[in-house]
Amino acid sequence: MTSLEIREYLEKLELCSICILRYQNESIENIIILYTAQNNKNETMDTSVGTDTIAIKRSKKSICIACLGIFQSMETVSKNVIEDSNLRNYECNSLYTSVQIPIELLVRELSIWIALIQTFPGKVNEDTHPGIPIKDVFKTLFNRKLCLATNRQMEYNQNGIMINLFYEFMDCDNIDNLLAVKPLSFGNENHKKSKNVSVITRNLFEKHFYPKNLKIDEYKKHLAVPPKLPSNGPIKLTRYLISGPTIFIAGRYRKLSRDLSQTPWIIAGKRMKEKSIQELISCEICPYFGIDDKEISFISSGREDTDVRMLGKGRPFVLQIPDAKKSSLPKNIAAEMQSRIDSTKLVSVQHLQLIKREELIHIKLGEENKKKSYRALCILKTNVNAEIMQLLLNKSDGFLVQQKTPLRVLHRRPLLNRPRQIFSLKGYIVKDQPKAIVLDVLTQAGAYIKELIHGDFGRTKPSISSIIGHDIDIITLDVNAIDLEWPPEVSNQLDL
Numbered sequence: 001m002t003s004l005e006i007r008e009y010l011e012k013l014e015l016c017s018i019c020i021l022r023y024q025n026e027s028i029e030n031i032i033i034l035y036t037a038q039n040n041k042n043e044t045m046d047t048s049v050g051t052d053t054i055a056i057k058r059s060k061k062s063i064c065i066a067c068l069g070i071f072q073s074m075e076t077v078s079k080n081v082i083e084d085s086n087l088r089n090y091e092c093n094s095l096y097t098s099v100q101i102p103i104e105l106l107v108r109e110l111s112i113w114i115a116l117i118q119t120f121p122g123k124v125n126e127d128t129h130p131g132i133p134i135k136d137v138f139k140t141l142f143n144r145k146l147c148l149a150t151n152r153q154m155e156y157n158q159n160g161i162m163i164n165l166f167y168e169f170m171d172c173d174n175i176d177n178l179l180a181v182k183p184l185s186f187g188n189e190n191h192k193k194s195k196n197v198s199v200i201t202r203n204l205f206e207k208h209f210y211p212k213n214l215k216i217d218e219y220k221k222h223l224a225v226p227p228k229l230p231s232n233g234p235i236k237l238t239r240y241l242i243s244g245p246t247i248f249i250a251g252r253y254r255k256l257s258r259d260l261s262q263t264p265w266i267i268a269g270k271r272m273k274e275k276s277i278q279e280l281i282s283c284e285i286c287p288y289f290g291i292d293d294k295e296i297s298f299i300s301s302g303r304e305d306t307d308v309r310m311l312g313k314g315r316p317f318v319l320q321i322p323d324a325k326k327s328s329l330p331k332n333i334a335a336e337m338q339s340r341i342d343s344t345k346l347v348s349v350q351h352l353q354l355i356k357r358e359e360l361i362h363i364k365l366g367e368e369n370k371k372k373s374y375r376a377l378c379i380l381k382t383n384v385n386a387e388i389m390q391l392l393l394n395k396s397d398g399f400l401v402q403q404k405t406p407l408r409v410l411h412r413r414p415l416l417n418r419p420r421q422i423f424s425l426k427g428y429i430v431k432d433q434p435k436a437i438v439l440d441v442l443t444q445a446g447a448y449i450k451e452l453i454h455g456d457f458g459r460t461k462p463s464i465s466s467i468i469g470h471d472i473d474i475i476t477l478d479v480n481a482i483d484l485e486w487p488p489e490v491s492n493q494l495d496l
């Protein structure tokens with residue numbers, strides 16, 4: 001089979017110029033060149049590249065029986081998307097098109113394939129479809145058009161704008177006829193009743209319908225080979241969606257307040273604290289990315305209680321921002337965000353930076369393994385004496401505790417008995433405060449520090465209280481360090 005023979009045959013079938021090229025084993029790059037040249041000539045449909053001249057003369061009004069006009073209407077569709085004001089809202093370097101096409105197009109591709117096999121016996125590949133898939137050519141052409149029109153890079157990039165096109169075709173007869181050819185293939189007895197064509201997935205179709213596993217005579221009884229002109233007009237774009245990338249902004253926060261929850265704290269519809277760390281941070285970051293701060297997800301490496309400060313280098317966190325209107329974070333902008341968050345005096349943020357989705361693993365993996373360093377100011381009913389200090393010193397190299405889920409969180413967490421390692425313990429007396437003691441404790445992540453100190457009515461064993469043999473209460477508690485060296489330190493600086 002020569003390219004010329006096939007072209008003449010497909011021209012007779014009134015395929016559109018792109019579909020003819022698809023079946024001529026032209027590369028996608030060549031199709032783009034030919035298509036662009038053709039568009040430049042506008043009204044005439046004659047195109048030539050190098051010595052290979054391709055003349056395609058067809059009535060512009062007839063609908064292509066292969067693609068149902070998806071390529072013929074591409075110019076209009078792309079123009080609408082390019083002119084969509086939403087597209088201008090995105091400041092991303094790249095974009096990507098995804099297209100949903102009805103199964104009807106695959107049925108038509110199959111019918112053309114069978115027609116070619118029968119017209120050119122022994123000369124057409126019966127194992128794999130001879131044409132470049134409609135989707136591949138469409139996406140490449142559409143991507144290119146949009147990139148050229150909007151000055152964006154021509155590459156697939158999740159950090160870019162995503163354009164989802166949804167095409168539908170109203171005439172479902174061919175789908176129903178497929179059922180007659182192979183009734184069991186759909187695996188859904190309700191198909192006939194519901195007329196729900198969506199039960200035929202692309203995978204199911206490709207698995208069951210190809211020339212070698214079909215009785216061609218049976219197929220031709222139910223479906224036209226080659227396919228007929230559609231009676232219900234061309235394929236229609238029913239809707240399209242433009243969305244931005246999901247981006248991830250990481251940083252480390254320090255919590256300076258003893259009256260602030262990490263995330264919005266609402267019980268039975270009632271707000272328990274006016275603000276949260278999440279809100280104080282996200283309200284300064286989200287506007288830059290054009291997204292409401294209620295849309296984001298706040299991911300952190302653990303959390304501290306409302307009345308606990310987070311000091312030292314702070315706690316790693318990530319904001320997951322969907323549909324971002326920008327895909328980069330310049331250092332001066334990051335510095336401005338940090339500065340505004342710092343001005344709340346409640347939370348301070350450093351090292352704000354854009355990270356890749358894959359890097360989220362750092363924050364998740366560290367959850368169980370990392371160590372946490374606490375400083376607790378505690379009070380005893382008795383004066384701190386040498387015996388107490390010696391008992392603490394005996395445990396300075398750490399010990400293992402068994403912790404039952406604390407009473408205070410039992411209403412929202414399952415009852416478990418968990419071993420947790422305490423790596424080190426140090427006690428300090430406090431000047432002019434004979435009953436006060438400062439404890440520095442290094443624990444495994446997930447240890448309940450308050451219970452470790454007071455014992456939670458014997459539910460944590462041993463506890464500092466049981467070790468020293470006295471009741472002990474916590475006055476204030478700070479997290480001093482979380483040993484997760486992530487995200488990397490960056491120097492965000494304001495433009496002066």
Ligand SMILES: [Zn+2]
Pocket residue numbers: 015016017018019020064065066067068069070071
């Ligand atoms: Zn076509």
